[in-house]
Amino acid sequence: MTGAGSVQLNHKLFGKALSVFLIVIVTVAFANSASAYAPRNGDFFNYSQTIAVNNGGGSYSGYTDQTQTTGMEKMTSISGSNVSATYSYSFQYSNNQGLSNSSSSSGSYTWSTSNFTYLKGTDHQVGYTNPIYVWFDMDPSLPVGGTFYVLNTQFTVLSKNYSLQLPTEGNKYVQSVQTKGTGQYQRNDDYGFFTASYTWYEYFDPSTGYIIGYNYVEQDNGSYQMQAGSFTYTDNLYVTSTSYNLAPANPPPVNPIDTLLALAPYLIFALIAILFAVVIVIYASRRRRRMDTIPEHSPTPLGAPPSTPLESRIDLGSKPPEQVVIRDVAKVNCKYCGTLIPTTADRCPYCGGPRR
Incomplete structure (x- = not known):
């Protein structure tokens, strides 16, 4: 078909395709907005945090320290996409050189649910550049492979149904969104001047997007008081109680390779014991065979004279015997x-x- 009829048909097809495309976009947008959780007044979580410095080298050889923190974050009011919140925490610090101290802090701040950034104040986040993204919330509707930010670090969603073990709640397993971020920065503080490279895993509740826990591992290489040194800095945090329910999960399937690696020392010991036993058996068998080939001897020489003389049966009488x-x-x-x-x-x- 050619001419005006063809043009009219093309317009009709284009109009139908455009309508379908718009419906799909609206449906996807509605699904995403419907799945995202809107924070509520009174939402909260309590947490326990452990920070440790160890594995020191050079100027940090033999040095260790630990900081134990307990804290709480609570949403106090909601106004559109703006959330007012309060924070409080207390910590105890000690190192292996006998130094220890403790302190606490509290305050308020506001953050946005539209882009998950701090708007006014923070919960004592220091050393970051704007925009600073909240560390305790994310959009749980993000797909696997989707990206977002925590503080100044970009994270990627690894799993939407990860079984996380909570050590703060009897090591039970809960469902979580597993995410990962990596980065590097220059440390310049009481520890010294160091280049810090880190890997950071965060776990969020699939229904609300609020945090469940995180594991942070940082390797520092640099100097302290002009002396080269290195150390490992770890930061582990888990919630202890929440206003949102955490869905239980089954333990992750056991990886046979991990099981073999865990049992490897015992298997090696058992193999060595078996080989040792086999060597002993072979040695004993050969020794017995060699002894069997040696002829046995009488304990006394054959034909040895009796220990007592034989009784003479010759009656000499009164005459001496004839000389032969x-x-x-x-x-x-x-x-x-x-x-x-x-x-x-x-x-x-x-x-x-x-x-x-």
Whole structure:
């Protein structure tokens, strides 16, 4: 078909395609907005946090410290996309050089649910550049592979149904959104001047987007008081109670490789013990076989005279016995067996062969 009819048909097809496209966009947008959780007045979570410095080298060789913190974040009022919140925490610090101290802090701030950034004040976040993104909330509707920010670090969604073990709640497993962020920065504080590289895993509630916990590992290399050094800095946080329900989860399936790696020391020990036992058995068997080939000997020489003299049966009476004179007789070798035989013998008394 050509001409005006063809143009009219093309317009109709284009109009239908555009309508379908708009419906799809509206549906997706509605689904995303419907799945996102809107914070409520009174939402809160309590948490326990452990920070540790160890694995020191150079100027930090043998050095360790630990900071134990308990805290709370609570949403106090909601105005559109703006949320007013309060925070409070207390900590105890100690190191292996005998230094220890403790302190606490509290305050208020506001943040936005539209872009998850702090609007006015923070919950004592220091050293970050604007915009600063909240560390305790995310959009749970993000797909696997989706990205977002925590403080100044970009995170990627790894799993939407990750089984997280909560050590603060009897090691039970809960469902979570697993995310990961990595980065690097220059540390310049009481620890010294260091280049810090870190890996950060955060876990969020799939229904609300609020935090469940995180694991942060940082490796620092640099100097302290002009002396080269290095250390590992870890920060682990888990909620202890929440206003939002955490869905229970089954433990993750056991990886056979992980099981073998865990049992490897015991398997190696068992293998060594088995090999040692086999070596002992082989050695004992060969030793017994060699001893069996040695002929046994009588404990006393054959033909040994008796320990007591035989009783004489000769009755000498009153007359002495006649004297018998034995003359030496010449001997020759038997031509059959080689034994010396008297020349007076006709046959060899040993082999029976004739003397001649």
